[in-house]
Amino acid sequence: MLTLSLILIPLFAGVVSLITKNNSAKQLALIGALVELALAVVIYTQFQPTASQQFGFSYPWIASAGISFAGAIDGISLLLVMLTAFLTPLIILSTFRQPYKNASTFYALILFMQSALMGVFTATDAFLFYLFFEAALIPIYFLAAVWGGENRIQVTFKFFVYTIFGSLFMLVALVYLYYQTTAGQGHTSDISAFYKLALDAHKQGYIFWAFFIAFAIKMPLFPFHTWQPDTYTESPTPATMLLAGIMLKMGIYGVIRFILPIVPLGLQTWGKTAIVLSVIGIVYGSIIAVQQRDMKRLIAYSSFAHVGLMAAGVFSQTLSGVQGALIQMLAHGINVVGLFFIVEIIFSRTKTRNIEQLGGITQRTPNLTVYFMILVLGSVALPLTNGFVGEFLLLRGIFESNIWLGAVAGTTIILGAVYMLRLFQKSMFGNKSSFTEHFADLSFSERAVLMPLVVMVFWMGLYPNFFLKLTEPAVSNLLQMIHY
């Protein structure tokens, strides 16, 4: 029941927000998101750190076909549920100084998005997962396409068609798997039934690719990333935060839930290819990020590079790789939302995102400087910050799998430092420009967004075990299933 409430509360709050007046919608949305956060905390406190599925619900949905409306939470889900519940109120709060037209629809869409994301992370029925996976796309598409920048129409349309195109392959794979199951008279779409299928290697190869294309587009991995920088740049910042902070994790979550346990033999054949593509993405994304002038675009490419590392870790099928990916998903979500917010703060004051036109902001803004610096350091994986734990585990996992690929992936640490520090230096230090002459420091509501993020940066950096022990049983159980 708790799990179902996770999906229903934002849905309900969204509907309420839709019918309220524009000027009170944001407070209402914030309250809804905070209730959701409280619920996630309750779930956390009652969660037993074992490999089992907990707080499950299951109702017959298409009874004649053995498809049920079912969800539950295990360690892997819990981490992402917490990430979603934690980031959404902050994303809503981050918009408080920025008036959006048709605010009630705007906030309703954010809440609908949250509801769909919760559904994705908790569904235990394959078709329900697919439904939420696609449903999440509709609110984010409208958020980006209606409230976005100048080229929003073409850019977001490309994003929409591209991702749906990918998901359709997943649908084919799911339907195929569904027909391979046997449950009494008919078939079942329970994901755990898919785990027991043990298809032959040839078929697994095809299914691997069907899933891979869907998830690789969503993340995105090289060479399926072409929609991403434009979409991140053109979307309004809250939508970008949702995309980069949470939605991207749907892809990695999908890999962990579907590719690893269902097609281990396919992964044996094609896993190396997948890692190579991910590693190419890391280096390629980093190199392009170094050359960017637009801050939002720079962070978009950095996000592309980071997700490559996470994917490589998961495809390495090692405990530290998968664990690292999970902790890094959390860390990346926090850092990237913080960074996009800082870009938005700078943009709202200077009306530019071009780092060549910025500079000299540090002198009068001690607060902004400190928060920005901490998030940058978290992002470049400095020890004691959240990025370090994740990247360390990820690289260890990739090294275990293949030492050369690990070495190439390792360049992410150096390149990451190059582009992130360049971003910080060019925008914050140096001489004032005409754009940054009058730059006010952070307001209260801005600090209220950044403070929790920064606390998390240190918390995860200093005491990662708090999070790692939640997921460990579920992950080792998953890996045992593959390496039986």
Added chain:
Amino acid sequence: MLPIVLLSIFGLLVLYLGFQKSQNLLLPVTLLVLAITLVANFMHWNDVPSLYFKNMLYENKLTMAFSGIALLSALLIVALTRGFKDNESAQPAEYYAIMLFSLVGALMMIGFENLIMLFVGVEILSVSMYVLTGSDKKNLRSNEAALKYFLMGAFATGIMLFGMAMLYGATGSFNITALKSYVLTNAAPSVMLYVGMLMLLIGMLFKVSAAPFHFWTPDVYDGAPTLFTAFMSTIVKTAGFAAIYRLLSHSFSGMYDFWWVTMAAITVLTLLAGNITAVYQESFKRMMAYSSISHAGYLLLSLTALTSQSQSAIVFYSLAYSLATISAFGVFLVVSKEVAISLPEKADNFDAFNGLGKKNPLLAFVLTVSMLSLAGIPLTAGFWGKFFVFSSVVERGLTWLLIVAVLMSAVGIYYYFRAVIAAYMREGELATIKIPPFYRFVLIATTIITLIFGLLPDLLKSLV
């Protein structure tokens, strides 16, 4: 078989109403007739399948479901007509009567047990459609469309009739159950059977605008008055597919190995022709014409697979498609009429929807849901329609066919979303459009049903 009787009698009554000075009664009476027929249709829901009229017509849950879809679509479309008061030269009594008569044809196509009934049904429906297509008498394009439709349709009917004659020659009967037993008992049937079957299928495939027999569709859909386009694209399609399904699953099921290759080829062609051409359309109405071709392709997909799933898949798909099409045309009708006043050259284009979301949130929302449903995006009935169709294909093991279909449905998203983008993201000067209450009711009803079946598909699927 009460619906057929009711429709015929009341059709005449409606025709006579036109003679009197009681034009205002036409719309309510027609709606009432359709509502009564719809109820009458489901009265025998729990009865065993039975034969009527000396084994000429057949009735079971499936035929009732198809008839229900056709009648419901007709009811909704008639509610959109508003008594044809906008058009001076319109002859409402004739239009309503023809619509009722055409439904008689549709119901005969759905429930035929004898090929003669199929032929009579097809003819009743087609002739009605020729007339309705040309009903905008002073419009050149409407006339052209009617003539084109009639000439092409006559050819197709001829081929179909020839096919039936051959089937009779081969088996000695027009009864489709006799046909079935002939196919099952004769290990080496005569060549006439094969030729006859193919010709019959070609005739039917023409009616549902499957490629390569689809060339009439865009011109006819474009030329016909929009309401009748909606009528054609829902009711003719539903009845046509019900008939083809009955032929393939009943009479010719024993020859699956022979016809599935043909059907697969036609399916692929239809999917490609419909979807790819739709991308290049500037006119919304023409896009809807190609979209109807592509949906014929998805329905054919399920027929090609022909598994135990196919039956409910086709019913579900037909309903989802009909509802979405009606609401799309409903919105288009009011919007294009409004736009035609200021910018007549844009009235048929996607541009007509520009800026719809600002002042007309209801219309924009209805349009969006219908486009999402046609594109097969989750949370709408259209998604489950595609899902069940795709499932049946996987069950048969025709994965390559499914890949084509999946790629084409990705293409579909492209053109359906042009309307959504126009409505929400482009600038336009549309004023608030006044929507009559009847109209509003139809639009809201189709949208809500689409969403309900999108969330709870089992409500319908468990029935048939």
